[in-house]
Amino acid sequence: MEKIYELIIIGSGPAGLAAAIYAQRARLETLVIEKEMMSGGQVLTTYEVDNYPGLPGIGGFDLGMKFRDHAEKLGAVFAVDTVIRIEEDEEGKVIVCENGSYRTKAVLIASGAVHRKLGVPGEEALTGMGVSYCATCDGAFFRNKVTAVVGGGDVALEDAIFLSRMCKRVYLIHRRDELRGARSLQETLFKQDNIEVLWDTVVEEIQGESQVEGIRLRNVKSGEINGLAVQGVFIAVGITPNSQAFQGIVNMNQGYIVAGEDGRTSSAGIFVAGDVRDKQLRQIITAAADGANAVGSVERYLRG
Numbered sequence: 455m456e457k458i459y460e461l462i463i464i465g466s467g468p469a470g471l472a473a474a475i476y477a478q479r480a481r482l483e484t485l486v487i488e489k490e491m492m493s494g495g496q497v498l499t500t501y502e503v504d505n506y507p508g509l510p511g512i513g514g515f516d517l518g519m520k521f522r523d524h525a526e527k528l529g530a531v532f533a534v535d536t537v538i539r540i541e542e543d544e545e546g547k548v549i550v551c552e553n554g555s556y557r558t559k560a561v562l563i564a565s566g567a568v569h570r571k572l573g574v575p576g577e578e579a580l581t582g583m584g585v586s587y588c589a590t591c592d593g594a595f596f597r598n599k600v601t602a603v604v605g606g607g608d609v610a611l612e613d614a615i616f617l618s619r620m621c622k623r624v625y626l627i628h629r630r631d632e633l634r635g636a637r638s639l640q641e642t643l644f645k646q647d648n649i650e651v652l653w654d655t656v657v658e659e660i661q662g663e664s665q666v667e668g669i670r671l672r673n674v675k676s677g678e679i680n681g682l683a684v685q686g687v688f689i690a691v692g693i694t695p696n697s698q699a700f701q702g703i704v705n706m707n708q709g710y711i712v713a714g715e716d717g718r719t720s721s722a723g724i725f726v727a728g729d730v731r732d733k734q735l736r737q738i739i740t741a742a743a744d745g746a747n748a749v750g751s752v753e754r755y756l757r758g
Contacts, residue, residue, distance in 0.1 A: 471525050
C-alpha cells in the first residue's frame with residue numbers, strides 16, 4: 455500500500471496489454487492486475503485468428519503470448535489477483551483485491567466480457583474446433599461448409615446472414631416460434647435461400663471428436679430428438695461484461711461501461727478499454743485501439 459502507481463490496468467486481454475505497451479512507452483509507472491495465471495483473455499480460446507492485420511492465420515494463444523511478451527520486454531509489471539472494488543482516498547484510488555490492495559493515481563478497466571454459453575455436452579471440448587462465439591472472426595474458416603447459428607436476437611441474425619454469404623447452408627436454431635431480432639434483419643434473413651430456421655428447437659449436445667461433426671436437437675414443444683450434421687456451430691446467445699466489481703462507480707449501460715473512444719468514464723481518473731466498454735464492434739483490433747486511446751487520455755489526466 456505504500457507504493458503509489460501512476461496507472462493500474464485491470465485485465466490483460468488485448469486491450470489491457472496494448473495499454474500496458476503504450477503506458478511503458480509513455481514512461482508511466484504501471485501495474486497490470488490479471489485474475490488468471492495467463493494473459494490474453496478470450497483470444498486464448500480462439501483456435502486461429504485470420505483478421506488481425508499482418509498476422510493472418512496466427513493461433514489465438516500465440517497472439518496472446520506475443521502481446522504479453524511485447525509488454526514484458528518494455529518492462530510492464532504484472533500481478534495475479536482478483537479485483538473486488540475500487541475505493542477513493544485523499545491520495546487517489548485504492549484497488550482492493552483478494553490478496554491485497556494497491557494505490558494508484560489513475561485506473562484503466564480492461565476486464566473484458568465473456569460470451570454466454572449453452573452449457574451443453576461437447577461445447578467446452580470443441581470450442582475453437584468448430585464451436586465459435588464470433589462469426590465475423592471465424593466465419594471464413596467455414597467457406598462452403600454447413601453451419602448452425604444458435605440464437606434469435608440481432609447478433610444471431612447478423613451472424614446467420616454473414617455466414618450465408620460463404621457457407622453452403624446455414625441453420626438458425628431458435629428456442630421460440632418467433633425471432634427477437636430487428637424486423638429489417640428478419641426480412642434480410644428470410645430472403646436468403648441457404649438459411650433455414652429451426653423453430654422451437656434447442657441444442658442438447660454438440661458432437662464430434664477433434665472437430666464438430668454434428669449436433670443433437672430437441673423440439674421444445676413435441677420433445678422430438680433429431681440429429682443434424684454440421685461442421686460449425688456459432689453460439690450467439692449474448693455477452694456478459696466483466697463489470698460487476700465496478701457497479702455504482704461508473705455509469706453503465708446493461709453492464710457495459712459508458713465511455714467514448716477516449717476511454718473517459720463518468721468518474722474522474724477511471725478509464726475503460728476493450729470489450730467491457732459500451733460500443734458497437736468487439737474485436738481484437740478494436741480492443742487494442744481502445745487501450746492505446748485510453749492511455750493517451752490517462753496521460754492528459756495525470757498532467758492535470
